[in-house]
Amino acid sequence: MPEPMIWIVDDEAAIRFVLATALRDAGWRVNTFSDAGSALATFDESDVLPDLLFTDVRMPGDDGLVLLEKLKQRRADLPVVVMSAYTDIASTAGAFRAGAHEFLSKPFDLDDAVALAARVLGPSTPPVTAPDELPATAETLLGTAPAMRELFRAIGRLAQAPLSVLITGETGTGKELVARALHRESPRAHKPFVALNTAAIPSELLESELFGHEAGAFTGAARRHIGRFEQADGGTLFLDEIGDMPAAPQTRLLRVLQQGEFFRVGGRELIRVDVRVVAATHQDLEARVASGQFRADLLHRLDVVRLRLPPLRERREDIPLLASHFLAQAASRLGARAKRFDRDALDRLQVHAWPGNVRELENVCWRLAALAPGERITRADVDAALGTPASVASVDWDAALADWARDALDRGDTNLHDTARDRLERVLLDVALERTGGRRGEAAALLGLGRNTLTRKLGPGRTRTPRDAG
Secondary structure (H helix, E strand, O other): OOOOEEEEEOOOHHHHHHHHHHHHHOOOEEEEEOOHHHHHHHHHHOOOOOOEEEEEOOOOOOOHHHHHHHHHHHOOOOOEEEEEOOOOHHHHHHHHHOOOOEEEEOOOOHHHHHHHHHHHOOOOOOOOOOOOOOOOOOOOOOOOOHHHHHHHHHHHHHOOOOOOEEEEOOOOOOHHHHHHHHHHOOOOOOOOEEEEEHHHOOHHHHHHHHHOEOOOOOOOOOOOEOOHHHHOOOOEEEEEOHHHOOHHHHHHHHHHHHHOEEEOEOOOOEEEOOOEEEEEEOOOHHHHHHOOOOOHHHHHHHOOEEEEOOOHHHOHHHHHHHHHHHHHHHHHHHOOOOOEEOHHHHHHHHHOOOOOHHHHHHHHHHHHHHHOOOOEEOHHHHHHHHOOOOOHHHOOHHHHHHHHHHHHHHOOOOOHHHHHHHHHHHHHHHHHHHHOOOOHHHHHHHHOOOHHHHHHHHOHHHOOOHHHOO
16 A cells, blocks of 8 residues: 655745655655645646645745635545744634644744644544634734744634633733634634623622623613623623632523523523633632632633733744834824834833733833834833833843743754844943943943954944944
8 A cells, every 4th residue: 555645835945845855754755836726737637646735825826725725625534734934813713714634834843744744644533624704804913923823823723613712811911812813713703702801890790791680680770781691692702800700600600601591680581692701811710719719610611722822021022023013003093103113122122021011012102102202213212101211120131031042942043142142242332332422432441341342343334323423
């Protein structure tokens, strides 16, 4: 019996070569194509069809998702692995909707691709069913850090499954955006998305907000009120800050999750709903269970799948992308002229501790869009927007350096020592020259260097700048 056949469709010759070589070395037969059209033509004419297919997304002609759709029409059980350097929610969710078996983010480890092929071509795997096409939206989560790539991939897969999801993360990391993305990319997208911050509702009113009430159920209940569960019927209910929910609503919530039915407060009519519950918290729910503040059985119901949002300090490489996006968005909404960050300003943003995470960064960018005097935002502008100049005490240097090193190694970067040293020297030189008004002798003395050493480190491209005069 011949070895299984694997096809690779990618317009980049280098990708085709290295992936095909790795798969052939592992013992499989491999055929490669530079575009979707030639792969489809061969599929329709050849007697030797693939047992597994790898395809890129962005290619001339039909892209990989169109190819996936056409292949599924021809052979629904064909496992297809989608590859892309653009690991956003739309790409991953679109791939899984169309029936992709897996999504590989470029650049990927060849060993991971070989291991994936071994899993697919070993025991049979049931095909993924593609739901109906969903409308697009402008809401997006941004980030290219490894942790965010993995999150996008998880959202794309989980959106198709009717499972309860618990989103954890610090305040300001964007937990509601994840919940909205899960809904938007799911078969429930045409039904309501209803959000409720359980920490913002007084405990005596929370049950009414969740389950509704009948007229006369309590003092002030003049008319029937439809609760959030009924509002979300057929769609998704997002319960934010679930860890702050009082004990009584926890019990009723558990019953609804178990049975899909409830009574309104003061009512006798049994209400049945079909709702996917996505919950979020910044708290340690296991600790709250241990202290008796949260029901263990409710946690098990909510925590079928857990998604963790990393704090901003764990993905500092995303800060320039996020800051530029928020700045442009703020300027547009304020009707202000477009502004941009200079390199020093972005460096300053990247070393801030960001206790408020992405929400804090967004607020800072709004302040900069409204108040920064020039079109070029400087380090001084950022310091003013943050309220106080950066200090050693406000920055966990060891943690920031460790995060940067881990991310660089994950990307396959080399020569990290020289890169870190050069960046450190550039920052120190710039700050010293800024402090002395560009006077090199004074700057060198502040840094404990000789003037000639400082001049040499500045290099020929920095012999004269506005700040270096004098």
